[in-house]
Amino acid sequence: MPGPDGRSMDGAIEGPVGIAGLGVMGGSLARALSAWGVPVRGFSPDPDEARAARDAGAVGEIAPTVEASAAGVRWWVVATPLSALPAVFSAGARSAPPRVIDLASLQAPALAAARGAGLGPVHRSAHPMVGSERSGFGASQAALYAGAPVWLSRAPVAEGGGALDREVEAFWRAVGAEPAWIDAAEHDRRMAAASHLPQVGANLIAALMEDAGLSPADLGPGGLDVTRLAGSAPEMWLDLLPHSAPALVPLLERLAEASAELARDLENHDHDRVATLLARTRRWRTE
Structure with a gap:
């Protein structure tokens, strides 16, 4: 069949x-x-x-x-x-x-x-x-x-x-x-970076967009793609995040540091550092 x-x-x-x-x-x-x-x-x-x-x-x-x-x-x-x-x-x-x-x-x-x-x-x-x-x-x-x-x-x-x-x-x-x-422990470490970090990142970005007065109807394809996971069921993630916290918390702390670094680069007009970041991530995503 x-x-x-x-x-x-x-x-x-x-x-x-x-x-x-x-x-x-x-x-x-x-x-x-x-x-x-x-x-x-x-x-x-x-x-x-x-x-x-x-x-x-x-x-x-x-x-x-x-x-x-x-x-x-x-x-x-x-x-x-x-x-x-x-x-x-x-x-x-x-x-x-x-x-x-x-x-x-x-x-x-x-x-x-x-x-x-x-x-x-x-x-x-x-x-x-x-x-x-x-x-x-x-x-x-x-x-x-x-x-x-x-x-x-x-x-x-x-x-x-x-x-x-x-x-x-x-x-x-x-x-x-x-x-x-x-290995189960290695799997869970990877999932904190590959799955849980994107989820909470989408939640954070969606919250900032809402604070800026935006709704999903105001977004183009990029904004909709980045915030797609923000529509996930909260109960599902509240079931997982406490277990992944030991691996996820350091990643969130590094995300906060990286965001602050980027903000400083933009504020200081250090466009070379910004270009390096953009080129690095494009290469990672496309090669």
């Missing part, structure tokens, strides 16, 4: 697949799997979201509880906020799912939560480098993972053996993604 990106699944994913959380990430995975005919059982704490996923054909069955979403499945995917992982893992562990993947943006706390629930031997953390500033099932799309990089991590002392690693890699390749392994 052709999938959402025109490919045919190679049979690497045997269902049923249980998915706890049917927002952008979980909902998109449910859409992709169902498009290939993989049975999907989905759970959402929002009954309207669960019904929307069923009505869209993304899930064939609505699980009444988190525990039920993990019962009798071959794969259990947890696509909930990071702060919910300890409770969700503990509930699902009672159903003893044989393979568990989470989609958390920060992997060290996700791995710790899985170990705390006794799921370490069957769990791997996965962070697909995709998403949307929108939230909820309505923002999901079946082809979201096609061609997407997916960072995978395991506990510092690898539990479950290499067989599980290979199965998790095959799972992501089957939906068209490009998996690669990374």
Whole structure:
């Protein structure tokens, strides 16, 4: 059966697949799997979201509880906020799912939560480098993972053996993604710079624009591009930023220093320093 990106699944994913959380990430995975005919059982704490996923054909069955979403499945995917992982893992562990993947943006706390629930031997953390500033099932799309990089991590002392690693890699390749392994702490350090810094930078710039009396309707393509992330759901980022603070705070301090340096250069008409900065960043972005 052709999938959402025109490919045919190679049979690497045997269902049923249980998915706890049917927002952008979980909902998109449910859409992709169902498009290939993989049975999907989905759970959402929002009954309207669960019904929307069923009505869209993304899930064939609505699980009444988190525990039920993990019962009798071959794969259990947890696509909930990071702060919910300890409770969700503990509930699902009672159903003893044989393979568990989470989609958390920060992997060290996700791995710790899985170990705390006794799921370490069957769990791997996965962070697909995709998403949307929108939230909820309505923002999901079946082809979201096609061609997407997916960072995978395991506990510092690898539990479950290499067989599980290979199965998790095959799972992501089957939906068209490009998996690669990374140390969890290194992943989280990178995400502070690559994801969390752009987010709060967009928030800060949008706030300054509002203070200047501007609205999005006043912006051109550049302003809209730079502030796109400012439209992200606050609850999602409030769930992540406390965990990334140790790596993010020094970056924000350096951003403040760099902004002050640029302000001084402009005030002092030091156009050579400004030109050096502009040339450096253009080279970084385009080469």
